[in-house]
Amino acid sequence: MVPIKSYCALDGFYEMYDTIGSGGFAKVKLGVHCLTGEKVAIKIMDKKQLGDDLPRIRLEIEAMKSLSHQNVCKLFQVIETDAKIFMVLEYCPDGELFDYIVERDRLTEDEARHFFRQIVAAVAYIHHKGFAHRDLKPENLLLDDDQQLKLIDFGLCAKPKGGMNSHLETCCGSPAYAAPELISGKCYLGSEADIWSMGVLLYALLCGYLPFDDDNIAILYRKIQSGVYEKPEWLSESSMEMLDQLLQVDPKRRITVAQLLHHPWVLKDCNPSYNVQWESIYQTKELDDECVTEMAVSVGKSRKAMHSILSDWSYDYNTATYLLLWKRKQLSKSVRLMRDQQSIPGTPVSGLKRNLIDEMNSADDNRRNSLKNSPRGLHTSLEGGLDDVDLLAIGQGSPIETQPPFSHQLNNNMTPLAKKRPLEEKEMEYVFAKPVSVAPTPSRKTKRQSPDHSKLSPSRSMDSALDDISKTPATPRSSRVNDENRWLDTPERGGAAGSKSTRKMFGSIERGLDRVRLMLTPRRRQLHRTGGETEFSSSGPNVVDNKALYNVSTTSSRDPDFVLSELRRALQSKGIPVKQKGYTLRGRITEGVRAKLSFELEVCLIPRVDVVGIRRKRLKGDAWCYKRVCEEVLRMASIQTAA
Numbered sequence: 001m002v003p004i005k006s007y008c009a010l011d012g013f014y015e016m017y018d019t020i021g022s023g024g025f026a027k028v029k030l031g032v033h034c035l036t037g038e039k040v041a042i043k044i045m046d047k048k049q050l051g052d053d054l055p056r057i058r059l060e061i062e063a064m065k066s067l068s069h070q071n072v073c074k075l076f077q078v079i080e081t082d083a084k085i086f087m088v089l090e091y092c093p094d095g096e097l098f099d100y101i102v103e104r105d106r107l108t109e110d111e112a113r114h115f116f117r118q119i120v121a122a123v124a125y126i127h128h129k130g131f132a133h134r135d136l137k138p139e140n141l142l143l144d145d146d147q148q149l150k151l152i153d154f155g156l157c158a159k160p161k162g163g164m165n166s167h168l169e170t171c172c173g174s175p176a177y178a179a180p181e182l183i184s185g186k187c188y189l190g191s192e193a194d195i196w197s198m199g200v201l202l203y204a205l206l207c208g209y210l211p212f213d214d215d216n217i218a219i220l221y222r223k224i225q226s227g228v229y230e231k232p233e234w235l236s237e238s239s240m241e242m243l244d245q246l247l248q249v250d251p252k253r254r255i256t257v258a259q260l261l262h263h264p265w266v267l268k269d270c271n272p273s274y275n276v277q278w279e280s281i282y283q284t285k286e287l288d289d290e291c292v293t294e295m296a297v298s299v300g301k302s303r304k305a306m307h308s309i310l311s312d313w314s315y316d317y318n319t320a321t322y323l324l325l326w327k328r329k330q331l332s333k334s335v336r337l338m339r340d341q342q343s344i345p346g347t348p349v350s351g352l353k354r355n356l357i358d359e360m361n362s363a364d365d366n367r368r369n370s371l372k373n374s375p376r377g378l379h380t381s382l383e384g385g386l387d388d389v390d391l392l393a394i395g396q397g398s399p400i401e402t403q404p405p406f407s408h409q410l411n412n413n414m415t416p417l418a419k420k421r422p423l424e425e426k427e428m429e430y431v432f433a434k435p436v437s438v439a440p441t442p443s444r445k446t447k448r449q450s451p452d453h454s455k456l457s458p459s460r461s462m463d464s465a466l467d468d469i470s471k472t473p474a475t476p477r478s479s480r481v482n483d484e485n486r487w488l489d490t491p492e493r494g495g496a497a498g499s500k501s502t503r504k505m506f507g508s509i510e511r512g513l514d515r516v517r518l519m520l521t522p523r524r525r526q527l528h529r530t531g532g533e534t535e536f537s538s539s540g541p542n543v544v545d546n547k548a549l550y551n552v553s554t555t556s557s558r559d560p561d562f563v564l565s566e567l568r569r570a571l572q573s574k575g576i577p578v579k580q581k582g583y584t585l586r587g588r589i590t591e592g593v594r595a596k597l598s599f600e601l602e603v604c605l606i607p608r609v610d611v612v613g614i615r616r617k618r619l620k621g622d623a624w625c626y627k628r629v630c631e632e633v634l635r636m637a638s639i640q641t642a643a
């Protein structure tokens with residue numbers, strides 16, 4: 001996989017790859033940290049677009065800097081330019097817990113417990129640190145490749161000045177997960193509100209749908225305030241009791257996180273000595289000697305000097321390098337930075353080292369100049385150059401060669417790497433090699449944007465949005481694909497609005513897809529297998545790696561073109577405007593000018609069973625709405641096919 005055009009501020013520090021998620025405020029891209037070769041997630045925010053929400057992002061950054069826990073997504077670095085804020089985060093390749101549930105209809109009690117324990121651990125830890133999350137939901141829990149949950153999205157968190165026993169007033173979060181006292185407009189305790197959300201979350205894990213759900217926000221609130229929810233017969237007595245303790249309308253009768261840590265349901269089948277590991281395994285007080293030494297040696301500084309630089313926890317490239325090295329050590333990987341270049345002419349090999357040295361010198365200068373009161377961790381030495389240029393799609397050519405605009409002042413001798421002359425090897429004892437291009441595995445899912453209604457404001461239902469779309473006059477446009485790398489509009493067609501919401505949605509996407517039985521004459525196609533998971537091919541659909549069947553449903557067809565046209569037809573007949581790039585269809589439902597929901601359905605090839613698959617990917621919008629829309633689209637596709 002080829003890295004895509006990068007942002008100037010990240011040049012030489014990170015290689016950038018595909019977008020792996022987007023939210024209301026950010027685009028998240030896969031990156032590779034150049035000195036360690038470790039994958040990271042880079043959350044990119046445009047300051048202008050953030051507008052009044054900028055303080056919220058600053059709060060999120062400050063919160064994440066003070067949180068280090070195995071079940072909280074780790075912040076490695078913050079880079080701020082004139083135009084952008086970049087947050088470099090621990091990469092969670094296995095996507096959202098929401099999608100994990102969707103794939104399985106609902107989880108078994110043991111599996112739900114496995115995840116719930118980790119949620120309890122994360123929440124106990126953040127509460128202990130004085131934060132309430134206030135937006136706990138399965139979309140905000142990501143999975144790493146070891147089934148460990150990582151809590152993200154601290155944009156709505158609160159750290160009450162008077163501690164966790166101080167009341168909060170701001171009504172925020174996602175309505176379906178909001179506690180009764182919160183939606184009543186009363187003052188509330190953040191810790192108690194989080195516990196309620198955990199109840200909703202546990203219910204979703206065990207049942208596969210929400211305990212309180214309605215398209216009409218006023219009715220939804222009434223349901224929440226009544227505290228009455230369905231208790232399906234598959235729930236065990238003990239699970240029902242657990243839910244009952246979490247979903248207590250009166251916050252004072254609700255179970256506390258301290259009680260949860262020792263709760264028999266949570267600890268079931270555990271060794272008697274086992275405790276929910278709510279304390280952090282990260283050591284931030286003491287730096288790891290081996291990692292410090294490696295970094296010191298690499299740039300020819302003394303260990304003491306390096307120790308002192310890292311002790312600042314500036315959340316710059318040094319912090320990121322240290323944390324990633326430390327993480328490698330925990331995984332028994334080598335604690336070595338990239339060096340000993342197999343010199344690639346013209347590459348910014350030694351520039352990498354120079355950048356690190358520059359950063360360290362700048363850190364030293366900063367210390368000397370007592371500039372510590374500048375925004376902590378905000379890397380202000382680079383100004384955005386190409387930041388506003390949107391990234392190219394994969395397969396659209398080589399990384400950008402464009403020179404950064406030199407109207408921007410670059411501090412600290414931080415010459416853009418593209419301009420750097422490779423450093424003579426003898427100049428330095430250790431020279432960082434150009435990092436081997438790691439073929440990253442893109443996340444197999446992306447993320448919702450909390451829709452407007454998720455901020456507790458009344459909004460139209462998805463059905464009505466679909467209704468409106470269906471009323472929009474059709475605009476005939478060409479649907480012919482002549483360039484796979486461009487998104488092309490396909491003709492819109494008015495069609496039936498979405499059917500009435502069905503509560504039982506998990507798993508039905510799979511069932512819907514299973515009904516896509518396309519029994520056309522099998523036509524063999526050349527498979528375009530790639531080293532990574534999939535790759536855009538100029539002559540056919542992507543081949544999914546057998547290990548990456550996440551979010552992919554199989555059909556019985558061997559004809560990708562037919563599946564593609566059926567999907568397109570279904571989307572259009574639902575009145576959902578569609579754009580097409582190769583074998584990927586992007587559907588977008590708007591509310592005003594903003595995208596309320598955007599998602600992709602990609603027709604791909606599954607080599608193991610030699611059939612066509614459909615990969616689903618939510619780009620933006622409420623997860624449950626996405627699920628319903630996909631379900632309806634796929635059902636329609638199958639009906640039309642059957643007909």
Ligand SMILES: Nc1ncnc2c1ncn2[C@@H]1O[C@H](COP(=O)(O)OP(=O)(O)OP(=O)(O)O)[C@@H](O)[C@H]1O
Pocket residue numbers: 020021022023024025026027028041043073089090091092093096139142152153155443445446447448449450
């Ligand atoms: N560390 C990560 N690893 C992998 N994917 C990630 C990571 N962080 C975020 N994502 C993906 O990007 C999506 C958007 O991220 P995030 O929720 O932080 O954005 P946001 O704009 O703050 O969202 P919101 O609109 O809820 O405030 C996530 O749902 C997830 O799919």
